[in-house]
Amino acid sequence: MKASHVFRFIAGPALSLALVAGCAPAAGTGGGSGSTIKVGVLHSLSGTMAISETSVRDATLLAIEEINAKGGVLGKKIEPVIEDGASDWPTFAEKAKKLIQKDQVAVVFGCWTSASRKAVLPVFESLKSLLFYPVQYEGLEKSPNIFYTGATTNQQIVPAVEYLLAQGKKKMYLLGSDYVFPRTSNKIIKLQLEAQGGQLVGEEYTPLGHTDYTTVVSKILAAKPDVVFNTLNGDSNVAFFKQLKSAGNTPDKIQTMSVSIAEEETRGIGPENLVGHLVAWNYYQTTDTPENKKFVAAYKAKYGQNRVTDDPIEAGYLGVYLWAKAVEKAGSTDVEKVRAAAKGIEFAAPGGMVTVDGDNQHIYKTVRMGRVRADGLIDEISASPKPVKPDPYLEGKNYPWAKSLKP
Amino acid sequence: MEFAVLQAFNAISVSSILLLIALGLAFSFGLMGVINMAHGEFIMIGAYTAYAIQNLAAPAMVNGVETQNDLMFLLALPVAFLVAGAGGMVLERLLIRHLYERALDTLLATWGVGLMLQQLARFIFGAPNVQVVTPSWLTGGLVISDDVTLPAKRMFIVALVTVCIAAITFFLYRTAAGRRLRAVMQNRDMASSLGVATRQVDSLTFALGSGLAGVAGCAVALIGPIGPALGTYYIVDAFMVVIFGGVGQLLGTVIAALGIGSLNVAFELGSTAVVGKVMVFVMVILFLQWKPSGLLALRTR
Numbered sequence A: 001m002k003a004s005h006v007f008r009f010i011a012g013p014a015l016s017l018a019l020v021a022g023c024a025p026a027a028g029t030g031g032g033s034g035s036t037i038k039v040g041v042l043h044s045l046s047g048t049m050a051i052s053e054t055s056v057r058d059a060t061l062l063a064i065e066e067i068n069a070k071g072g073v074l075g076k077k078i079e080p081v082i083e084d085g086a087s088d089w090p091t092f093a094e095k096a097k098k099l100i101q102k103d104q105v106a107v108v109f110g111c112w113t114s115a116s117r118k119a120v121l122p123v124f125e126s127l128k129s130l131l132f133y134p135v136q137y138e139g140l141e142k143s144p145n146i147f148y149t150g151a152t153t154n155q156q157i158v159p160a161v162e163y164l165l166a167q168g169k170k171k172m173y174l175l176g177s178d179y180v181f182p183r184t185s186n187k188i189i190k191l192q193l194e195a196q197g198g199q200l201v202g203e204e205y206t207p208l209g210h211t212d213y214t215t216v217v218s219k220i221l222a223a224k225p226d227v228v229f230n231t232l233n234g235d236s237n238v239a240f241f242k243q244l245k246s247a248g249n250t251p252d253k254i255q256t257m258s259v260s261i262a263e264e265e266t267r268g269i270g271p272e273n274l275v276g277h278l279v280a281w282n283y284y285q286t287t288d289t290p291e292n293k294k295f296v297a298a299y300k301a302k303y304g305q306n307r308v309t310d311d312p313i314e315a316g317y318l319g320v321y322l323w324a325k326a327v328e329k330a331g332s333t334d335v336e337k338v339r340a341a342a343k344g345i346e347f348a349a350p351g352g353m354v355t356v357d358g359d360n361q362h363i364y365k366t367v368r369m370g371r372v373r374a375d376g377l378i379d380e381i382s383a384s385p386k387p388v389k390p391d392p393y394l395e396g397k398n399y400p401w402a403k404s405l406k407p
Numbered sequence B: 001m002e003f004a005v006l007q008a009f010n011a012i013s014v015s016s017i018l019l020l021i022a023l024g025l026a027f028s029f030g031l032m033g034v035i036n037m038a039h040g041e042f043i044m045i046g047a048y049t050a051y052a053i054q055n056l057a058a059p060a061m062v063n064g065v066e067t068q069n070d071l072m073f074l075l076a077l078p079v080a081f082l083v084a085g086a087g088g089m090v091l092e093r094l095l096i097r098h099l100y101e102r103a104l105d106t107l108l109a110t111w112g113v114g115l116m117l118q119q120l121a122r123f124i125f126g127a128p129n130v131q132v133v134t135p136s137w138l139t140g141g142l143v144i145s146d147d148v149t150l151p152a153k154r155m156f157i158v159a160l161v162t163v164c165i166a167a168i169t170f171f172l173y174r175t176a177a178g179r180r181l182r183a184v185m186q187n188r189d190m191a192s193s194l195g196v197a198t199r200q201v202d203s204l205t206f207a208l209g210s211g212l213a214g215v216a217g218c219a220v221a222l223i224g225p226i227g228p229a230l231g232t233y234y235i236v237d238a239f240m241v242v243i244f245g246g247v248g249q250l251l252g253t254v255i256a257a258l259g260i261g262s263l264n265v266a267f268e269l270g271s272t273a274v275v276g277k278v279m280v281f282v283m284v285i286l287f288l289q290w291k292p293s294g295l296l297a298l299r300t301r
Helices: A003-015 A050-069 A089-101 A114-126 A157-164 A178-197 A215-225 A236-246 A263-269 A289-301 A311-330 A334-341 B004-029 B041-057 B074-093 B103-125 B152-174 B176-186 B190-193 B198-223 B232-244 B251-271 B273-290
Strands: A036-043 A075-086 A108-110 A132-134 A146-148 A171-177 A199-206 A228-231 A253-258 A277-280 A348-349 A352-356 A367-374 A379-385 B141-143 B147-150
Touching: A003 A379, A036 A050, A036 A311, A050 A075, A050 A108, A050 A263, A050 A289, A050 A311, A089 A108, A089 A114, A089 B141, A108 A311, A108 B074, A114 A178, A114 B198, A132 A236, A132 A311, A146 A311, A146 B190, A157 A178, A157 A228, A157 A277, A157 A367, A157 B190, A171 A178, A171 A215, A171 B251, A178 A199, A178 A379, A199 A215, A199 B147, A199 B273, A215 B273, A228 B251, A236 A253, A236 B147, A236 B152, A236 B198, A277 A379, A277 B152, A289 A311, A311 A334, A311 B232, B004 B041, B004 B152, B004 B198, B004 B232, B004 B251, B041 B074, B041 B103, B041 B198, B041 B232, B103 B232, B141 B152, B147 B152, B152 B176, B152 B251, B176 B190, B176 B198, B190 B198, B198 B232, B232 B251, B232 B273, B251 B273
Parallel strands: A036 A075, A036 A108, A108 A132, A132 A146, A171 A199, A171 A228, A228 A253, A253 A277
Antiparallel strands: A277 A367, A348 A352, A367 A379, B141 B147
16 A cells, blocks of 8 residues: 555545534635635545546645745645545535635635536636636636636647548547537537548447447447547546457557547556557657656656656646746735736646636647557657647637537 | 357357356345345456456566566466455355345445445555456457457456356255255255254355456456446446346346347447447346346246
């Protein structure tokens, strides 16, 4: 048992042992008393999503620790209040409310699935608080109370399809888990394929947690696509890739492009099942920046040499820095002042320079295509020349085909 | 033609997985009437045992770089059987034995145990998934043509389930312990008055069911994810097979697994994974309306 696990075991229950209920005054200006500023960290530490979310929690805590070591923000230390969303969407909403009203946190870093974000969104809007959301998602959203530090569609999925088409991989098979993210993504991909000369040869959704892909694999092999665009989420990926490989497929026969598989997931799927397949993100552990060398070293030093970093981990980490910078600039943790100050804030993140887009509270990010290596890390094979402006509704002139897209 | 061969093999393959995960439950639920919601977690224990043994053999294994001994997986099978079986025995001694004849209470209690075992796995192995590296003798497969490969893993699982069935049949119908087990399950009071130590038999039966779940865990580790929540993916299917087959009948479980597996593959081919699954559920529900005690029911008086 590693030290970090012992910590989780103790920290979880201990932190939720707060006792007082009752009416809290209007939150938002909040943030602890005296010499600390309280911030919430809200991820699934138990249940099916714990696989992904615990490592983002770790990255968030690392950033807080680093900022505190340099003196904190506004001369105060940041004090994290950790809550477990338990992979259950109503629990997320309930814990968000508790963090805002009872703990009076200045900001919350958290959530992973779009379902959990949609569950907490009304809470943050009605209580006028602030959420930093660290994961790539399906776009078509811009809440004034959320900062989106992961990629939106035009920073991940749309360029991934463009990349594949440019490589001459025109026949696509869309495979996804059956919920909002894959279905919305595929709606976008289908419009894009039509407009840019691609061909859809199949579309298939499986329930979250589905583990038998024999028939799906047979269908894919029979449809003979150039590439499978994979938006499966969670454990299903393990079953799919193991079974795709054992059916005799190799990346040079049918390639796959995944948008929910990062270094952390690669370890669980088994690199030998994924080697040579493609992924699209904004950051890899191998991304070559001085900031990333420092970040990877610090993360491994704190959590163990066998841990890996990946895109959502980086997005969780940089979110804390962006917030801290905005607070310093605003001179206050007041939500409205922080929002105003956040506009245009820049940060040299491990994955390259990021800038907050004031209009939609997403961030400019560099788009990177990657290929999985035999050791489970990912090599960058192509990157956008500069950070791409976020466009959650695909309204820009580059995306005329997305006109019919409705949220 | 090739596609038909592949789909036929897929049907057998899906059925073999269903059968393997349901076999253990056929004991604890089918024979003993314990609604064992922790059955999935014993599958998980089996999968993690396979993982632990693999790492035991190659402590240098970091980030999934394969350096392990190919034969370790064979060793994992009996060890998983023993580990999960021992776990089952402990559970039976501490909890289940107090709840016989109270089926609904066993449901709640074992569900709670399942949650605890999941969290325990999370503390010991961490929340992220781990993986069992496929032994080299199970990679690849029988290449029938360019497009059709019968995966070696799947053939191994079919063979494994065949061996399990043969061993169980031998145990139940050819050994004294098996005879006692059947006697207790059919008529507890009578068996008891004839001098069978029913407590011991209960304990053994439950351990056997849990042990079989452990073996199933090794098998699903080859084809699916290994994480703390692994059991939750299989528990519903396992119950469906046992109930459809008829409680208390091993042969019913076998036929049910074959039927459900084949139907699932056939339906899924003509539609999607979701619709296929829904149609299988509808068929099973309709069938149980017609024959509430399942395919083969023990005649009761």
